[in-house]
Amino acid sequence: MRDVAIIGIGQAPVGEHWGIGIREMALEAALEALRDANVEHIDALYVGNMVSGEVTGQEHLGALLADALALNPVEAMKVEAACASGAAAVRVGAMAVASGMVDLALVVGVEKMTETLGGDTTSALAMAADAEYEVSQGVSFVALNALLMQRYMYEYGWQRRDFANFVINAHKNALTNPMAMFHQRVDADRYATCATISDPVGLLDASPVCDGAAAVILAPVQYARTLSPAPIRIRASAAATAPIAVHDRKDPLALQAARDSVAKAYRQAGITPGDIDFFELHDAFTIMSALSLEASGFAERGQGVRLALDGDITLEGRIPVTTMGGLKARGHPVGATGIYQIVEAVLQLRGLAGPNQVAGARLGMTQNIGGSGATIITHILEAME
Amino acid sequence: MTNKIAQDWRLKGQRYRLEGEECPHCKVKIFPPRDICPECKQPAKEPYRLSGRGEVYTFSTVHTPPAGFEDYVPYTVALVKLEEGPMITAQLTDVAPEDVSIGMPVEMVTRRMRTQGDEGTIIYGYKFRPLLHSVSN
Numbered sequence: 001m002r003d004v005a006i007i008g009i010g011q012a013p014v015g016e017h018w019g020i021g022i023r024e025m026a027l028e029a030a031l032e033a034l035r036d037a038n039v040e041h042i043d044a045l046y047v048g049n050m051v052s053g054e055v056t057g058q059e060h061l062g063a064l065l066a067d068a069l070a071l072n073p074v075e076a077m078k079v080e081a082a083c084a085s086g087a088a089a090v091r092v093g094a095m096a097v098a099s100g101m102v103d104l105a106l107v108v109g110v111e112k113m114t115e116t117l118g119g120d121t122t123s124a125l126a127m128a129a130d131a132e133y134e135v136s137q138g139v140s141f142v143a144l145n146a147l148l149m150q151r152y153m154y155e156y157g158w159q160r161r162d163f164a165n166f167v168i169n170a171h172k173n174a175l176t177n178p179m180a181m182f183h184q185r186v187d188a189d190r191y192a193t194c195a196t197i198s199d200p201v202g203l204l205d206a207s208p209v210c211d212g213a214a215a216v217i218l219a220p221v222q223y224a225r226t227l228s229p230a231p232i233r234i235r236a237s238a239a240a241t242a243p244i245a246v247h248d249r250k251d252p253l254a255l256q257a258a259r260d261s262v263a264k265a266y267r268q269a270g271i272t273p274g275d276i277d278f279f280e281l282h283d284a285f286t287i288m289s290a291l292s293l294e295a296s297g298f299a300e301r302g303q304g305v306r307l308a309l310d311g312d313i314t315l316e317g318r319i320p321v322t323t324m325g326g327l328k329a330r331g332h333p334v335g336a337t338g339i340y341q342i343v344e345a346v347l348q349l350r351g352l353a354g355p356n357q358v359a360g361a362r363l364g365m366t367q368n369i370g371g372s373g374a375t376i377i378t379h380i381l382e383a384m385e
Numbered sequence: 386m387t388n389k390i391a392q393d394w395r396l397k398g399q400r401y402r403l404e405g406e407e408c409p410h411c412k413v414k415i416f417p418p419r420d421i422c423p424e425c426k427q428p429a430k431e432p433y434r435l436s437g438r439g440e441v442y443t444f445s446t447v448h449t450p451p452a453g454f455e456d457y458v459p460y461t462v463a464l465v466k467l468e469e470g471p472m473i474t475a476q477l478t479d480v481a482p483e484d485v486s487i488g489m490p491v492e493m494v495t496r497r498m499r500t501q502g503d504e505g506t507i508i509y510g511y512k513f514r515p516l517l518h519s520v521s522n
């Protein structure tokens with residue numbers, strides 16, 4: 001197997017882009033990544049996306065984008081793993097390059113979520129859950145996270161207000177990320193008084209419905225240096241699954257798939273949590289930030305919220321998270337999210353994160369969660385000497 | 386939400402009678418049925434009907450529903466830990482949201498889940514209500 005590096009990145013601004021279609025949006029990110037890597041030819045195209053069929057009425061995104069990018073007859077396919085589709089596509093690309101069957105892979109994540117009315121998008125996202133035994137009961141995706149948050153607060157004695165700093169930190173970091181959807185501060189008061197979606201989850205606990213696209217170019221490390229002035233090595237790429245329905249998990253608050261994927265990732269990289277300089281976690285909901293920090297070895301069970309309360313998650317903190325705004329404030333264009341996380345990690349490791357730079361960042365981790373925790377994919381990236 | 390008549394018909398044993406399974410190897414009770422024991426990973430197809438009694442493990446009152454449930458908000462969904470062991474996702478009924486608490490004893494009842502306009506089917510299924518004292522004695 002060959003080691004794999006990221007030699008190019010691209011991203012489109014996240015937002016509500018009624019004037020741009022899925023093809024144009026993906027094109028913007030992909031062309032920027034190709035420019036950044038300074039390559040014109042690729043061997044394979046992998047597209048991360050979840051709901052294009054349901055929301056846009058368009059499937060077959062591999063062929064769609066290969067055509068749009070004038071890359072025919074390149075091989076191309078869509079990779080789907082709910083909200084983890086982006087990281088899943090990167091992992092497929094990394095496996096292809098590592099195997100030697102592909103030299104240069106373009107991986108694009110794209111999602112258009114604003115094509116329909118809110119209820120339809122909510123229903124499309126709920127397809128990440130168990131259709132017969134969760135969704136049929138009127139449980140939205142938000143409600144599944146609310147069920148977890150309610151139990152977490154009960155077991156560990158936290159109040160909703162204790163989660164506020166996850167949101168405040170994400171919005172603060174997004175202020176200086178031009179690609180982010182939101183450029184406004186949130187304070188504890190605004191967090192406390194926002195509307196309730198599914199009790200105890202309020203509007204500001206949840207990441208927004210939005211459009212976005214991001215892309216990376218992967219190459220073998222052995223050629224990466226000749227192609228790119230600042231290649232970033234993929235030190236670990238690890239995926240794991242847990243039962244699709246929350247009710248079928250032995251310990252719903254354990255986020256077991258995160259524990260399993262992170263354990264594999266640390267083993268692959270030969271490191272421990274203390275070596276990680278920053279963590280792009282999957283803050284689709286505030287409860288997921290807490291559970292992810294615990295499952296990834298940064299806090300004991302029930303104490304993930306403590307890291308937010310103590311300021312450990314800020315850019316200057318012990319374990320900075322959502323350094324460019326995270327899902328909450330950069331936005332969560334579902335199938336693109338995992339690739340935004342990786343693009344942002346590359347910016348940090350290149351030292352090009354501007355006002356959001358984590359000082360001396362050498363090792364970064366990204367974690368993309370599909371559904372309510374059924375698929376979890378962790379990547380560890382490293383700046384090459 | 387689209388009409389999935391075959392799916393609703395196929396699930397009638399589970400929706401109306403909580404028909405699950407018992408593992409013949411380790412005796413674990415299984416719901417929903419999955420034909421493979423989640424504990425010992427052996428084939429497990431012995432039918433087993435659950436009692437429908439359990440307690441609230443966690444709950445949430447939904448204010449922004451998925452398509453098809455707009456007419457019912459606010460409603461309360463819960464994970465109910467059944468007395469035989471499995472956990473089930475279901476709505477609570479016959480109880481005000483502010484009166485729900487974790488650990489509350491509940492029992493299964495059959496209720497209308499949703500309708501699909503004048504022409505569509507009416508879907509029935511399980512919900513859970515606070516356990517009636519007469520039943521618990």
Ligand SMILES: [Zn+2]
Pocket residue numbers: 408409410411412413422423424425426427429
């Ligand atoms: Zn068994």
